[in-house]
Amino acid sequence: MSKISFKTELPEDSNETVVEKWDWNAVKNALDDSARKFLNNQNGFQEDHSLMNGRLIVSTVAVLFSLYAIGYDYLHPFPESRLVLIVCVVFYFIFIGILTLYTSFVEKGTFAEANYKSDNKVQHWKFASKQKPKEENIYVLDIELTDGKKVIKKTFEQSIARYFDEKGALVTKNLYQDLSKYCTNVLNEEQKKGN
Amino acid sequence: MDLSFLDEFKRMNKRQMYYQILNFGMIVSTALMIWKGLMVVTGSESPIVVVLSGSMEPAFHRGDLLLLTHDPKGPVRVGDIVVFKIEGREIPIVHRVLKVHEKEDGYAKYLTKGDNNSVDDRGLYAPGQYWLERKDIIGKAKGFVPYIGIVTILMNDYPQLKYVILATLGIFVLVRREN
Numbered sequence: 249m250s251k252i253s254f255k256t257e258l259p260e261d262s263n264e265t266v267v268e269k270w271d272w273n274a275v276k277n278a279l280d281d282s283a284r285k286f287l288n289n290q291n292g293f294q295e296d297h298s299l300m301n302g303r304l305i306v307s308t309v310a311v312l313f314s315l316y317a318i319g320y321d322y323l324h325p326f327p328e329s330r331l332v333l334i335v336c337v338v339f340y341f342i343f344i345g346i347l348t349l350y351t352s353f354v355e356k357g358t359f360a361e362a363n364y365k366s367d368n369k370v371q372h373w374k375f376a377s378k379q380k381p382k383e384e385n386i387y388v389l390d391i392e393l394t395d396g397k398k399v400i401k402k403t404f405e406q407s408i409a410r411y412f413d414e415k416g417a418l419v420t421k422n423l424y425q426d427l428s429k430y431c432t433n434v435l436n437e438e439q440k441k442g443n
Numbered sequence: 444m445d446l447s448f449l450d451e452f453k454r455m456n457k458r459q460m461y462y463q464i465l466n467f468g469m470i471v472s473t474a475l476m477i478w479k480g481l482m483v484v485t486g487s488e489s490p491i492v493v494v495l496s497g498s499m500e501p502a503f504h505r506g507d508l509l510l511l512t513h514d515p516k517g518p519v520r521v522g523d524i525v526v527f528k529i530e531g532r533e534i535p536i537v538h539r540v541l542k543v544h545e546k547e548d549g550y551a552k553y554l555t556k557g558d559n560n561s562v563d564d565r566g567l568y569a570p571g572q573y574w575l576e577r578k579d580i581i582g583k584a585k586g587f588v589p590y591i592g593i594v595t596i597l598m599n600d601y602p603q604l605k606y607v608i609l610a611t612l613g614i615f616v617l618v619r620r621e622n
Contacts, residue, residue, distance in 0.1 A: 266450070267451075273620065274451060278451075281454050300462075304461060304462060304465065307462065307465040308465060310472070311469060314476055315468075317476070318475060321479065327515075337480040337483065340476045344469070
């Protein structure tokens with residue numbers, strides 16, 4: 249199988265990203281967005297939205313139940329709308345429950361997915377990230393590569409100090425170097441396992 | 444002012460933007476669904492109300508939160524604290540039942556009075572109305588939480604405050620990304 253080499257050049261349309269360094273959410277979103285671009289910018293990689301689509305479908309259904317309940321209750325005020333309200337309220341909370349389970353057990357922090365096709369096989373790449381508990385400056389990145397039945401999952405940790413300068417501007421070069429290193433590492437691992 | 448959160452908003456793709464809107468919808472929906480759920484459970488159209496006047500002191504004070512239930516066939520007795528609506532008045536009143544007259548055919552009429560008022564409620568009823576009927580009563584007070592409703596009173600007294608708070612919260616929920 250041909251070996252993928254990972255590009256570390258920035259995508260052409262990338263602007264400088266500046267964040268509030270002490271706001272973890274902003275930091276994480278900046279790194280995630282940039283890492284997603286890295287993945288999708290690789291030759292032959294096709295962005296895959298299936299996990300995100302799943303979340304959107306579940307939330308849409310939940311919101312539709314609530315909209316229907318509100319609309320029906322508006323047209324047929326309360327005692328009359330009782331049955332519809334019961335059904336909608338119950339299903340709304342069921343779907344919110346499903347959404348919670350979905351984000352914590354299926355998505356598990358996944359923010360980017362991509363497929364790489366070669367020799368009529370498909371490699372599925374998944375990036376998931378989180379903040380390291382008790383070491384709040386550490387960005388933890390899980391890379392999962394699925395190739396047929398083989399699943400390689402590796403976790404990488406790095407202080408965010410490497411990725412942001414003093415002003416809080418994202419140093420994309422450093423991030424992409426690391427990502428490229430990580431991905432190559434995962435790929436080597438995969439090839440060691442043999443076919 | 445720090446506007447970097449707007450940058451974050453601009454970086455979103457279509458799916459993220461749509462999810463942002465859905466997220467906003469879910470926050471509003473959760474509140475509404477809890478409310479509608481309470482309506483079903485208590486049978487009352489407005490299961491939680493805030494006491495706006497001191498007419499029921501010392502039982503209820505301005506700003507207390509009341510939990511109401513409504514059973515259209517259940518008994519109403521002297522001493523019950525009921526919520527009733529009067530024609531021409533938008534805000535329901537929470538007062539105690541003072542007199543009850545019931546006929547054998549089930550027709551009943553009630554007179555109410557605020558604990559802290561010196562006279563009964565006839566002056567508050569619609570012109571020419573001397574008694575409340577079953578249909579006027581929209582609930583009974585079953586429980587209360589003190590003080591919490593003071594926010595509602597403030598928003599009632601200064602309506603602009605309500606819109607400012609709602610608009611600010613709405614914008615932040617829409618624009619801000621969480622994980």
